Amino acid sequence: MKKIVLVLVFIMSIVYVNAQNSKVVSAYNYLKPQYNELGKAKEAIDLATKHEKTKLKAKTWYYRGLVYQALYGSKDTAFQNLCENPLEEAKAAFLKAIELDKKGKYKEDIIKSLKIMTLQFVNKGITEFNSKDNKYEEAFKSFQNAVKINELPFIAQIDTMSVFYSAVAADRAKLYDKAIKYYKECAKYKFKGAKVYLYIENIYKEQKDTVNALKTLKEGIAAYPEDNNLLMIELINFYLNSDQSQEALLYLDKAIANDSSNYSFYFAEGTLYDKLEDFENAVKAYSKSIEINPEYFDAQYNMGALYYNKAVKLIDIANEENDNKKYEIKKAAADKVFEQAIPYLEKAHEINPKDMSTMESLKTLYYRMKKMDKFNAIKEEINKVKEQ
Known part of the structure; x- marks a missing residue:
């Protein structure tokens, strides 16, 4: 009689284990398009992943991964909300399956699913970002x-776009340490070029970390000796804003050597020489900027102001x-310099007819030089602008 009881218990345990295994199979079958019963698939696989007899099987977790990936990809909101x-x-689930799959039976299929998943995560991120x-x-x-899926040792791929995203x-979430980490990864693989260093520098500026901001700009300039205009401009502005004129001039010389047709570099050089009260070099720099781009308001205005102030x-x-x-001799010499300012300020006024500083300077000059027709005309223009 005892033998019969033992046999019955053994048979019942087999039936019970098979019932749990059938949960795994059922979950997979419910996934099939002809059934599309994702709710039942989820219910079955959830039970299987909790039961002692099936929770340590790679197949269970592989199917769980498939079920939940299908839930995400479903267009039916009822399934999405499960x-x-x-x-x-x-x-x-896929990572758990890989861990349990000692013989690698499901590894190839799991890798395929994970690669699809990277695209799903990227698209999800784009939707959230926008x-x-x-x-x-x-x-x-x-x-x-x-990114982390691609970094897995059995995938080992670098998707620079995901890293950049x-x-x-x-950066936008103000998770600055993480932003810097991933921007530096982009820099490592030279993705997005010199601009990446500018993004890093902007974060350091936001954190008031001028030491690392400056270091980053110089690293970027060294990494991209032929394509670093944006970094050069930022570095020059850094030195300008911190009253380090000689350092600014040093990097301006380098910038001009790399791009001698950039009128903004000559303009910046002019402002520096102007600040250093080096009139002759300021004139040369502004003149070069104007030669390259005669329609550049700032250079025309500054040149006029340079003569005016002198x-x-x-x-x-x-x-x-x-x-x-x-006195008369010295006054006449001053008037000649005033006269030299007029053409530049007139050109600046032509480029930007509503700039009040330009018009007020011209009004003073016309009156001083006894150009009364022009004085009356500019005075009328000023009144019109003020009325607007």
Whole structure:
């Protein structure tokens, strides 16, 4: 009698194990297009992944990955709402399956599914990034998932676009340490060129870390000796804003050597020489900028202002002269310099007819040089602009 009981128990245990195994098979079958019963598939595989007899089988977790990946890809909202993060659940399941699959029976199929998943995570991240709610942090997590899947040793691929998207999303989410990490990865693989260094530098500036900001710009310039204009401009502006004129001039010389047709470099050089009160070199630099681009307002205006300000200094010197004859000579010399300012300011006014500083300077000059027709005309233009 005892033998019969033991046999019955053994038979019942086999039936029970088979029932659990059938949950795994059922889950897979429910996935098939002719059934499309994702709700039942999820219910079956959830039970199988919790039961002692099936929870340590690679097949169970592989099928779980397939089920949850299908839930994410479903267009039926009823299925989509069955799980909060189906794609992340699928990823975790596939990785668990790989861990349990000692013989590699499902490895090739799992890798195929994971590669599809990287695209799904990227598309998910793009949707989150572009959402009206600015889901930048969620987007970062999605892009990061794509990156991490590609980094798995059995895939070992570098998708630089996913890395870049991760950096941008982290940047927007103000996750600056992570943004810097992924931007530096982009720099390592020379993805997006010199601009990546500018993105890193902007983060350091946001963090008030001028040491690393400066270091990053110089690293970028060294990495891209033939294509670093944006970095050069940023570095020059850094030195300009921190009153390091000689350093700024040094890098301006390098910038001009790389791109001698860039009028903005000569303009920046002119402003530096102007600041250093080196009149002759300022004139040369502004003249070169204007030669390259005659329609550049800033260069035309600054050149006019350069002559205007020099003339004012000459008038101040003349006013200190007690000898009337010498005064007249010095005043005449100052007027010649005032006269030189007029063409540049007139050109600046032509380029930007509503700039008040230009018009006020011209009004003063026309009156001083007794050009009354022009004085009255510019005065009328000023009044019109003020009325607008």
